[in-house]
Amino acid sequence: xxxxxxxxxxxxxxxxxxxxxxxxxxxxxxxxxxxxxxxxxxxxxxxxxxxxxxxxxxxxxxxxxxxxxxxxxxxxxxxxxxxxxxxxxxxxxxxxxxxxxxxxxxxxxxxxxxxxxxxxxxxxxxxxxxxxxxxxxxxxxxxxxxxxxxxxxxxxxxxxxxxxxxxxxxxxxxxxxxxxxxxxxxxxxxxxxxxxxxxxxxxxxxxxxxxxxxxxxxxxxxxxxxxxxxxxxxxxxxxxxxxxxxxxxxxxxxxxxxxxxxxxxxxxxxxxxxxxxxxxxxxxxxxxxxxxxxxxxxxxxxxxxxxxxxxxxxxxxxxxxxxxxxxxxxxxxxxxxxxxxxxxxxxxxxxxxxxxxxxxxxxxxxxxxxxxxxxxxxxxxxxxxxxxxxxxxxxxxxxxxxxxxxxxxxxxxxxxxxxxxxxxxxxxxxxxxxxxxxxxxxxxxxxxxxxxxxxxxxxxxxxxxxxxxxxxxxxxxxxxxxxxxxxxxxxxxxxxxxxxxxxxxxxxxx
Numbered sequence: 001x002x003x004x005x006x007x008x009x010x011x012x013x014x015x016x017x018x019x020x021x022x023x024x025x026x027x028x029x030x031x032x033x034x035x036x037x038x039x040x041x042x043x044x045x046x047x048x049x050x051x052x053x054x055x056x057x058x059x060x061x062x063x064x065x066x067x068x069x070x071x072x073x074x075x076x077x078x079x080x081x082x083x084x085x086x087x088x089x090x091x092x093x094x095x096x097x098x099x100x101x102x103x104x105x106x107x108x109x110x111x112x113x114x115x116x117x118x119x120x121x122x123x124x125x126x127x128x129x130x131x132x133x134x135x136x137x138x139x140x141x142x143x144x145x146x147x148x149x150x151x152x153x154x155x156x157x158x159x160x161x162x163x164x165x166x167x168x169x170x171x172x173x174x175x176x177x178x179x180x181x182x183x184x185x186x187x188x189x190x191x192x193x194x195x196x197x198x199x200x201x202x203x204x205x206x207x208x209x210x211x212x213x214x215x216x217x218x219x220x221x222x223x224x225x226x227x228x229x230x231x232x233x234x235x236x237x238x239x240x241x242x243x244x245x246x247x248x249x250x251x252x253x254x255x256x257x258x259x260x261x262x263x264x265x266x267x268x269x270x271x272x273x274x275x276x277x278x279x280x281x282x283x284x285x286x287x288x289x290x291x292x293x294x295x296x297x298x299x300x301x302x303x304x305x306x307x308x309x310x311x312x313x314x315x316x317x318x319x320x321x322x323x324x325x326x327x328x329x330x331x332x333x334x335x336x337x338x339x340x341x342x343x344x345x346x347x348x349x350x351x352x353x354x355x356x357x358x359x360x361x362x363x364x365x366x367x368x369x370x371x372x373x374x375x376x377x378x379x380x381x382x383x384x385x386x387x388x389x390x391x392x393x394x395x396x397x398x399x400x401x402x403x404x405x406x407x408x409x410x411x412x413x414x415x416x417x418x419x420x421x422x423x424x425x426x427x428x429x430x431x432x433x434x435x436x437x438x439x440x441x442x443x444x445x446x447x448x449x450x451x452x453x454x455x456x457x458x459x460x461x462x463x464x465x466x467x468x469x470x471x472x473x474x475x476x477x478x479x480x481x482x483x484x485x486x487x488x489x490x491x492x493x494x495x496x497x498x499x500x501x502x503x504x505x506x507x508x509x510x
Contacts, residue, residue, distance in 0.1 A: 080486030083479040143187030149177040183230035199224035233274040275323025322369030372418035403446035454481025
């Protein structure tokens with residue numbers, strides 16, 4: 001049949017339409033058979049494209065349901081108010097902040113702009129102190145009250161019920177401040193203070209002038225007991241005292257304040273960590289030399305207080321420990337290795353062993369553990385400075401990586417905080433940038449939410465300090481700098497249930 005005949009023949013056209021699918025299929029099969037490799041490549045690319053879209057859709061769904069907002073610009077304009085010392089008390093956030101008329105003062109917030117206000121002008125007048133060295137310290141909830149220490153022209157121990165009238169000094173001089181100086185046991189606040197009669201000793205209060213008193217004159221007379229390391233464990237206070245750094249416990253009474261262990265080798269004790277009925281601490285000692293850390297445990301008795309493990313790394317940071325489900329977790333070198341690995345201890349020397357020996361880390365100084373629900377989170381960093389975030393239930397099989405963040409030498413992970421069934425955390429950078437992430441404990445459910453571009457307050461190590469996130473009512477509150485209005489108070493809201501990501505792309509990053 002000629003071309004012209006074929007074009008003019010109605011029967012041919014009907015045949016062509018009816019058989020088009022068949023002819024196309026036959027041609028396609030013959031072409032695919034001859035070009036099998038090309039077909040495989042096309043299918044592979046299609047799957048990857050779909051996977052990427054599915055992952056992106058999961059991320060988009062999570063990010064779309066998370067609302068990040070500025071609570072209040074406390075110091076108007078580009079100048080920072082530097083919210084710091086964030087604590088939650090009775091459904092409110094308490095913190096310190098600086099603003100032009102009053103300097104650094106005590107503030108509270110319910111997560112709204114109108115509900116964010118200065119509690120009281122504790123330091124009248126405009127403070128000349130820098131925000132990184134404020135006049136207010138140690139915000140500590142106890143019962144229905146908030147306690148804090150002050151220096152400058154308002155020196156002493158203060159209490160607050162959240163109102164201006166209910167915020168006043170309990171002891172106006174001689175109060176110590178800093179880590180381990182205040183501890184709450186129920187409604188009672190224990191603190192360290194000094195007077196002319198007794199020197200520096202252990203004190204307590206329940207929020208009134210009448211109940212603010214010395215607990216016990218451990219070193220009789222005007223000489224000081226040098227009380228440190230106040231730690232609450234299951235309704236009992238533990239602390240160290242005197243020049244030999246003896247270990248003590250107290251129930252708040254004179255007779256109930258007793259020595260557990262005398263003179264721990266005249267060595268420095270790091271802050272104590274409780275877990276279950278035990279508490280753990282690290283002892284820095286030169287006996288035997290060279291100087292090194294030891295991990296100790298105590299049940300509150302002399303017989304139940306003893307060393308568990310000699311740390312192989314003599315420079316290991318004391319705060320790289322956590323208690324979880326009655327056990328202790330910390331980092332040390334594994335036998336025969338030079339890198340640090342995760343260890344666990346059940347409170348016995350035989351039960352103190354490496355938990356995850358095949359996953360070493362080149363840890364930065366400020367690594368954190370965070371307990372969230374039935375798991376705890378931590379991170380490791382390899383020689384290329386890539387960070388792996390881990391989720392663990394305390395067992396080897398239950399210790400799994402959930403995200404790898406490709407950063408660089410400048411990146412770390414901090415402030416992992418549980419909120420509405422997910423964990424939120426920051427990755428700060430030396431370049432004044434900070435990323436906010438969230439994870440549901442899976443690789444696919446780990447999502448970058450927002451990058452904050454502005455400069456943040458330097459901390460003692462010269463790194464950029466990271467917001468102290470706190471869950472208040474139904475919100476997650478923190479301090480951040482968006483690069484336009486300085487470091488201010490921000491909030492985050494998400495529904496209870498958020499979608500999980502797709503099961504692709506196990507490595508996330510910028």
